[in-house]
Structure formats: C-alpha cells, structure tokens
Amino acid sequence: MPVPRAQVDGDLDRGVREALAPPPEPQPGSVRLHNAAIVLFSIAGFFLMTGILRQLKSGDQDGSSSAYQAGAWVGVFLIPGLLVGIGFLVHSATRERRTGTSVADIAWRGMWQRRLQAWRAGWLCRSCWTAFFPAGTFHPDSPATPAIPLDHFPHWVMTGTAPGRTET
Structure with missing residues (x-):
C-alpha cells in the first residue's frame, strides 16, 4: 500500500506509523532584532535612567505644585515609552x-x-513489513529500490537518491 495511506491506516501499530511519518515541514528561520530597534531601545533606556536619577536627585521640589511634580514624573516615562513603542x-x-x-x-x-x-x-509491503520505492521514483530510469527496513525509511526519504546514484 502507498505510504501516505499506510500512515493513516488505523490497523497498523504506532511504531510502524511513526517510522513512516512524513518529513517535518521546515520552520522559518529566526529573525534577529533590527539594528534600528536596538538603537531605539538603548536610547530609551538611557533617557529612562537619566530621568529617574534626575528626579531622585532633585527630591521634593519645594514650592512646586503636586501637578508639576506629577508632570515631571510622567515626563520621565513619556519619551522612553514612545521610543520603545517605535x-x-x-x-x-x-x-x-x-x-x-x-x-x-x-x-x-x-x-x-x-x-x-x-x-x-x-x-509499504505489509507481508514483510518493509518499504520500497517503485521504479522511476527518483529519476526516470531509476530501478525499484530493494526492500528497506522501516527504521531506514526516513533516511531514504531525506536523501532522495536511488542506490548507486549521486546527485550532481
């Protein structure tokens, strides 16, 4: 029976179905942080630290209203927040x-x-529990492969070459 059909056949035991599993689909590569984003995050961190230190140094600003003091603290976080968002x-x-x-x-x-x-x-040959590839699978003149033990089947799929033939 064809391997895709054998893969979903409920009569086969789990080990056989795992040996006949399709090749894993590739996942996209990771994307590193863009240089402009790194610069923006660094500047935001610098502004945040200097703003907090300046506010702590100035302490309680005598004579200034509580609204002014609240505005000064909001200002410390406003520009760094905008830079992080960008x-x-x-x-x-x-x-x-x-x-x-x-x-x-x-x-x-x-x-x-x-x-x-x-x-x-x-x-998949269900009588001898081996796999094979019919003639012409890998290239038009390729012969049928010999019986492949199920534990070697994934390797044959991953290499995709017939015996005695190398890809050029």
Missing part, C-alpha cells in the same frame, strides 16, 4: 518582511517539497 513597530515591520523570505528558507522549502514527493512515492 522600536517595537520597527522590529515587527522588519520581522514581517523577513520571515520565510530569506534565500535559505526558500531553499529549505524546496528541499522539503522534494522530500515530501519522495515520501508520497514510497510503498
């Missing part, structure tokens, strides 16, 4: 642009498509 906007915009579009991500997706195609072409 930094997050810059980071999210660059993350959306970069996720899944790098050359490496596109190459991995192409390899995964070829591996998934090879996995779909595999067959």
Whole structure:
C-alpha cells in the first residue's frame, strides 16, 4: 500500500506509523532584532535612567505644585515609552518582511517539497513489513529500490537518491 495511506491506516501499530511519518515541514528561520530597534531601545533606556536619577536627585521640589511634580514624573516615562513603542513597530515591520523570505528558507522549502514527493512515492509491503520505492521514483530510469527496513525509511526519504546514484 502507498505510504501516505499506510500512515493513516488505523490497523497498523504506532511504531510502524511513526517510522513512516512524513518529513517535518521546515520552520522559518529566526529573525534577529533590527539594528534600528536596538538603537531605539538603548536610547530609551538611557533617557529612562537619566530621568529617574534626575528626579531622585532633585527630591521634593519645594514650592512646586503636586501637578508639576506629577508632570515631571510622567515626563520621565513619556519619551522612553514612545521610543520603545517605535522600536517595537520597527522590529515587527522588519520581522514581517523577513520571515520565510530569506534565500535559505526558500531553499529549505524546496528541499522539503522534494522530500515530501519522495515520501508520497514510497510503498509499504505489509507481508514483510518493509518499504520500497517503485521504479522511476527518483529519476526516470531509476530501478525499484530493494526492500528497506522501516527504521531506514526516513533516511531514504531525506536523501532522495536511488542506490548507486549521486546527485550532481
């Protein structure tokens, strides 16, 4: 029976279905923090620390109203808060642009498509509990593969080559 059908066959035990599992889909690479966001976060931290230190040094400002004192404390957090917000906007915009579009991500997706195609072409022999690939699976003139033990089947799917043939 074809491997994709065997994968969902409820009569097969769990170990066989795990050995016949499809290749894992690649996940997009991580996106590092954008340099502009790092600069904005650093400046925000600097402004926050200097503002807090200045407010603590000035202490209770004699003669100033409580509204003025509250405004001074709000001002300490206002500019750093704006800078952090802008930094997050810059980071999210660059993350959306970069996720899944790098050359490496596109190459991995192409390899995964070829591996998934090879996995779909595999067959399971239920009488001897081995897998094989029919003739022409890997290239038009490739012979059928010999019986493959189930624990070696994922390796054959991941390499995608017929015996005696190397990819060029």
